[in-house]
Amino acid sequence: MTSRLLSRLAALAALGFALAGCGGSGSKNEIVIGEYGSLTGNDATFGQSTKNGVELAYQELVANKQGKIGGLPVRIVSEDDQGKAEEAATVVQKLLNQDRVVTVIGEVASSRSLAAAPACQAAQVPMISPSSTNPKVTLVGDYIFRMCFIDPFQGTVMAKFAAQNLKLKKVAILKDVKSDYSVGLTQFFTESFTALGGSVITEQAFSAGDQDFRAQLTAIKAKHPDAIYIPGYYTEVGLIARQARELGLTCPLLGGDGWESDQLIQIGGDALNGAYYSNHFAVDNPDPRLQEFLGRYKAKYGNEPDAIGGLAYDAANVLFQALQKLSETDPETFAGFSSAKAGTDARKAAEKKLRDLIATTTGYPGVTGTITLDENRNAAKPAMVIAIKGGKKVYDSTINP
């Protein structure tokens, strides 16, 4: 009996030490910003590009202002969620409770942003998703933002492009049933496409991680579609494209920004020629702001950035700008961001002011277009349609909201 009591006491004591350890870690005077994404896993380039984009923005902050905002040094903490929604929720909890971050930047995949957003909302810490397009993400609460357009628009873009530019009538859809992004995009595409006089002749499904899509593609082939819309992520899209060609399906493939990765063509190869997808930017857009960013990104990482990296870069800069503004207009409140103030009322007041500042972002000249946040904290930006020709991504057209 006594030994049991003793061991319980010991456990309690250990817990106490652990908690004390947590509280003590943030005593340095700095601004900590959290970033999370899928650095490994099925869609690893999403997380890697996001991290690169944020790092590039941070590097410029170091070059221009010695890495300081309002006199406080900025530090970025990156976490890997392995491409799993449950991990995303865990790493964001860690960022919030252990690193006591001021803001969270992250996730590309809407399912993972949706898993993490409630924790940020509850802690009243702003979360900026650079590139999650599902409308539900920012509806979690008023502390959740995004730097990109949303799927009701993106679905319309491809529907318009298919109906008006490509003059297609019958489209088949192959969606990922486990992904909020894919299911949402399917719905919005179908609504717009049928409104424009086209018809969706069959809707087939798969689950992320599947290897073999021949059964679904065979069912699609039997319906003789004019095109197949695949709102998925690049790994599956590449495999689907190859298997579709193997089964003798020659119609064009259409998709969304989940295709945006330099690995897409590596996986899909020639099978992707003649495909189109909607995206946030086109690397061959002559816009000087974009070209300058591409040059710097290439100089640092050695490869061409994708739109995911561009959006992350914009997200970090929008945040830096808001912090800068707060430090200039209200230095007293701004002091609440110092890591020494984590968990205090001063921090809460500062977070509230920061939230208001991010929410009023207007006309920010980003590399992915001009960013103005609407009342639902979404950015309204034009979408580009990218064509894949001869193994290269080529700008095709711009569709405005």
Add this chain to the structure above:
Amino acid sequence: MSEFLQQLVNGVTWGSVYALIALGYTMVYGILRLINFAHGDVYMLGAFFAYFASRALGAATDPNPGKALLVLVISMLAAGAVGIVIERFAYKPVRKSSRLSALITAIGVSLLLENGGILVFGSDPKFFPQIITARNIPLGLGVTISNQQIIILVVSLALMFALRFIVLQTRVGKAMRAVSYNPTAAALMGISVDRIVTFTFMLGSMLAAAAGVLVALQNPKIEPLMGIMPGLKAFVAAVLGGIGNIPGAVLGGLVMGIAEVMVVGYVSPTYRDAIAFVLLIVILLVRPAGILGKATAEKV
């Protein structure tokens, strides 16, 4: 009609992969009464060995059948060596213990290979190079088959017959059957039981590696956890056909592959993984010994 035939072709090629993995399961079980749960992970290792071999040989930039065959052989040999190591260090020490210890050891080896794979290869998927250029071959009635699918079928069938030949026609096969029947008596007759068991593991691992290479050829995404689901399903296929029975494993694999593709094509893709286990439950209720298995009375 052409849709159905196409689905049938898809199902048979997918099923022949299950059959190949199931063969290794069934053979090890037949000889040792051990469910080698690490089998699916050896399949994963086979794909990775082939990935590195084809890069080292430059088979990706200059695809030709000779190099592809070499890649297959290298991968099978490497996986065979891994099989020997696993048997020596994991299964041999517990061979005399209860069957449950061996089973738990197998699960441990499986987890070790999966997480070791993540550590060594990284958890993000790799893309297997096209060591044989894909080409479509129309079969008429709108049905097509790719040359890679044909290769999968032919290699699977060839390996199945090779295995049958080894087990039924050779001296070592005779020894394997003897060990399976009664290890003690076999040892008394001068058969080195250790050697036969090692050989069995090596053979099983080689079959798994061959399946890994063939699948990677057709579905080029390979990652350290790719062996879990196919391993599990191939196990179901082995049970379905009658575990311990070589033609049964092939039949079970084909039934599984076809059932899976038909469910995805005509019912719903969300039931893709469920169908395997529905089949398992049905067969255990209706014919517990499997389609081709013989019911044996348990000695008490």
